[in-house]
Amino acid sequence: MAQVTIQVNGRPYMVGCEDGQEPHLTELARLFDRQVRQVSADVGQLGETRLFLMGALLLADELSDMKLRLAHANAEIARMQQEGTKAEIAAIRALDAAAEKIEKLAIE
Numbered sequence: 001m002a003q004v005t006i007q008v009n010g011r012p013y014m015v016g017c018e019d020g021q022e023p024h025l026t027e028l029a030r031l032f033d034r035q036v037r038q039v040s041a042d043v044g045q046l047g048e049t050r051l052f053l054m055g056a057l058l059l060a061d062e063l064s065d066m067k068l069r070l071a072h073a074n075a076e077i078a079r080m081q082q083e084g085t086k087a088e089i090a091a092i093r094a095l096d097a098a099a100e101k102i103e104k105l106a107i108e
C-alpha cells in the first residue's frame with residue numbers, strides 16, 4: 001500500500017492508497033482542497049471538521065447533480081435509439097414495398 005501526503009487547507013495529511021493510485025488521489029485532494037478553500041473564503045473559518053464537512057457536502061451535491069444529468073442524457077440516448085430503430089423498420093418496409101412493385105413491373 002502506498003502512502004501519499006496531501007495538502008488540504010494548508011495542512012498536510014498522510015493518506016494510504018493502492019499502489020499506482022497516488023496521482024489520482026493527489027488530484028482528488030486538490031479538488032477537495034479547492035472546495036474547502038472556497039467554503040472558507042465564503043463563510044470564514046468554521047473549524048476544520050465543519051469546514052471539511054461543508055466542502056464534502058458541496059462536492060456530494062455536485063456529484064448528485066452530475067448523476068442526475070447523466071441519467072437524463074442516458075434516457076435521451078435510449079429514446080433516440082428507439083426512434084432510430086422505428087425509422088429503420090419504416091425504411092425496411094418502404095424498401096420491401098418498392099421491391100414488390102418493381103417485381104410486379106418486371107413480370108408484366
